[in-house]
Amino acid sequence: MSLDGLRDLSWLILSLSLFSAAALASVATILSFLIRRFKQISVWKIPGPPSISYMSGNYSQMFHAGASEFHAHLNRTYGRVVRITGLLSDAELVISDARACASILVKDQDNFEVIEWFMEEAFRGSSHRLLSLKGAHHRKLRKQLNPVFAPKHLRAMVPLFHTVAQQLREVLENKVAHGPQEIDLLNWLSRLSLEMILQGGLGHTFDSLNPDGGESEFGKAIKEFTPTMTRLIAFCMFFPLVSRWPSWILRFGAKLMPFPMIHNIIRVTDTIDKHAREIFDHKKALLKSGEQQFAQQISHGKDLISVLMKSNSDASDDERFTDEEIMGQMASLSFAATDTTSTALARIFFMLAQHPDAQEKLRHELDDALAVSGANSLGYDELGDLPYLDAVCKETLRMFPPLNFAHRVCLADTAVPLSQAVHTAEGPMDTLVIPRGTAVHVNIIGLNRDPYIWGADGNEWKPERWLAPLPGSVLAARIPGVYANTLTFVGGSRSCIGFKFSELEMKVVLSQLVPAFRFSLSQTEVIWRFGGITSPTVKGSDAVGPSMPLVLQKV
Numbered sequence: 154m155s156l157d158g159l160r161d162l163s164w165l166i167l168s169l170s171l172f173s174a175a176a177l178a179s180v181a182t183i184l185s186f187l188i189r190r191f192k193q194i195s196v197w198k199i200p201g202p203p204s205i206s207y208m209s210g211n212y213s214q215m216f217h218a219g220a221s222e223f224h225a226h227l228n229r230t231y232g233r234v235v236r237i238t239g240l241l242s243d244a245e246l247v248i249s250d251a252r253a254c255a256s257i258l259v260k261d262q263d264n265f266e267v268i269e270w271f272m273e274e275a276f277r278g279s280s281h282r283l284l285s286l287k288g289a290h291h292r293k294l295r296k297q298l299n300p301v302f303a304p305k306h307l308r309a310m311v312p313l314f315h316t317v318a319q320q321l322r323e324v325l326e327n328k329v330a331h332g333p334q335e336i337d338l339l340n341w342l343s344r345l346s347l348e349m350i351l352q353g354g355l356g357h358t359f360d361s362l363n364p365d366g367g368e369s370e371f372g373k374a375i376k377e378f379t380p381t382m383t384r385l386i387a388f389c390m391f392f393p394l395v396s397r398w399p400s401w402i403l404r405f406g407a408k409l410m411p412f413p414m415i416h417n418i419i420r421v422t423d424t425i426d427k428h429a430r431e432i433f434d435h436k437k438a439l440l441k442s443g444e445q446q447f448a449q450q451i452s453h454g455k456d457l458i459s460v461l462m463k464s465n466s467d468a469s470d471d472e473r474f475t476d477e478e479i480m481g482q483m484a485s486l487s488f489a490a491t492d493t494t495s496t497a498l499a500r501i502f503f504m505l506a507q508h509p510d511a512q513e514k515l516r517h518e519l520d521d522a523l524a525v526s527g528a529n530s531l532g533y534d535e536l537g538d539l540p541y542l543d544a545v546c547k548e549t550l551r552m553f554p555p556l557n558f559a560h561r562v563c564l565a566d567t568a569v570p571l572s573q574a575v576h577t578a579e580g581p582m583d584t585l586v587i588p589r590g591t592a593v594h595v596n597i598i599g600l601n602r603d604p605y606i607w608g609a610d611g612n613e614w615k616p617e618r619w620l621a622p623l624p625g626s627v628l629a630a631r632i633p634g635v636y637a638n639t640l641t642f643v644g645g646s647r648s649c650i651g652f653k654f655s656e657l658e659m660k661v662v663l664s665q666l667v668p669a670f671r672f673s674l675s676q677t678e679v680i681w682r683f684g685g686i687t688s689p690t691v692k693g694s695d696a697v698g699p700s701m702p703l704v705l706q707k708v
């Protein structure tokens with residue numbers, strides 16, 4: 154056979170193989186869908202809202218900026234277990250039943266994969282990452298990482314937190330030096346939270362609180378991460394089908410897809426990775442140069458990644474983090490820590506502005522504590538001993554969790570017990586059988602406000618509820634959360650690793666700003682919009698993005 158003939162034959166074989174592989178993959182996908190549809194018959198019996206579109210089901214009601222009202226409607230009308238319709242009329246579940254949440258988040262957690270981290274894994278370039286890992290590998294790395302967040306390391310971080318918070322205090326003092334001013338506080342809290350995790354988490358700075366400086370490329374990418382990810386939730390139904398594929402294939406396929414939001418997430422994660430690598434290389438070089446050089450970092454070597462790198466040098470081979478894993482950690486910590494904490498802080502200041510009495514009470518408590526300490530800032534134990542400060546944080550995080558949902562996808566058919574039976578047309582159902590591939594939205598805000606748990610005033614912001622013993626119904630519910638009987642930081646091995654870091658950061662910032670400024674609502678109406686993280690926006694200014702004007706006045 155001639156050379157040309159051989160070439161034609163190999164092309165033919167290659168084309169046929171590709172065609173057969175594509176045909177097989179399509180048949181497998183369709184079969185998997187059909188099997189799931191069949192298994193989902195029991196899920197369809199669960200009451201839920203009518204679908205409004207064959208293509209997108211209830212997604213346009215569930216995941217748009219004004220969706221909070223729809224989420225509350227689901228709880229009011231259908232209760233703690235609600236069936237909604239997803240993409241291509243797939244059945245999905247929205248669950249705030251405490252026992253079911255305990256099964257999904259803790260007991261049977263290996264059967265319920267985190268959609269966001271999974272997607273992060275799919276779209277990131279490097280072959281090693283940390284918090285996007287699953288099952289045993291995730292548990293192993295999480296176990297190794299937990300000590301980095303131990304109280305002794307957080308305690309050492311308090312002076313650094315105060316320095317950053319004081320920097321913000323000075324910026325704001327300059328702004329209100331000649332009288333009360335309306336200030337977009339969210340903008341400053343976002344810069345502050347970024348700087349806190351940069352300095353406290355990574356031992357680095359982008360000088361984010363410089364009033365003359367712009368936003369860093371890293372900061373922009375961090376801000377874009379969660380909203381971009383949330384837009385991708387519609388694709389979650391396909392993940393169980395591809396979850397075992399290597400990430401380089403997923404990434405290659407994702408680049409070929411005609412969806413700008415997928416290209417966006419690749420760009421965002423690449424940018425975060427690029428900066429994480431630069432910061433890591435710098436830290437590694439310092440560590441090599443010796444203890445003295447390492448301590449010259451902005452955090453004096455007390456940041457989380459420095460602690461990890463130092464303990465890593467002494468770790469045994471099988472416990473040692475690879476460089477790639479440390480970098481993956483740096484990226485994950487940065488985006489997990491920034492917008493969550495800044496919007497939580499923004500909500501606290503907003504509530505204090507709405508409730509001047511509570512603001513005054515908090516100011517008194519902080520002023521008294523400062524007077525007793527005789528210093529210009531409160532230490533770790535002093536901050537931990539202030540009951541009203543604690544109550545304000547807990548109540549705000551209960552009523553307004555920055556993340557309304559923890560999204561999961563079921564990886565294996567699972568029987569999930571319920572605290573309270575669901576009433577279907579065919580009678581009560583006290584165990585849910587969730588088929589593989591079903592998306593499950595753990596309804597954090599629904600459980601945090603459940604009137605059967607928290608009482609008839611569960612929907613009201615009342616810090617005082619934390620100053621007395623909690624009602625027996627709260628303890629009886631056995632809420633599987635790591636923080637204050639709420640799901641704000643969820644529970645199980647996937648719970649928020651940084652919740653104590655975040656709590657401490659919030660308390661430090663409140664202790665610096667509340668004694669210095671009086672906060673009141675401005676004439677401009679602020680509304681809170683759902684979008685992965687619930688954030689404030691000026692009513693009618695959709696294009697401008699999140700912002701929260703408040704009036705600040707020197708005390």
Ligand code: HEM
Nearest residue numbers: 489490493494497555559641642643647649650651654655
């Ligand atoms: C008010 C602030 C915060 C809130 C409300 C919050 C909430 C959460 C929630 C709900 C999860 C679980 C998501 C899921 O399972 O679907 C989570 C995970 C995580 N958070 Fe936070 N977070 C906050 C601050 C922080 C901070 C400051 C850090 C780092 C210093 C951090 C680091 C992480 C990491 C690394 C994970 C993944 C844990 C894992 O998969 O093992 N978070 N967070």
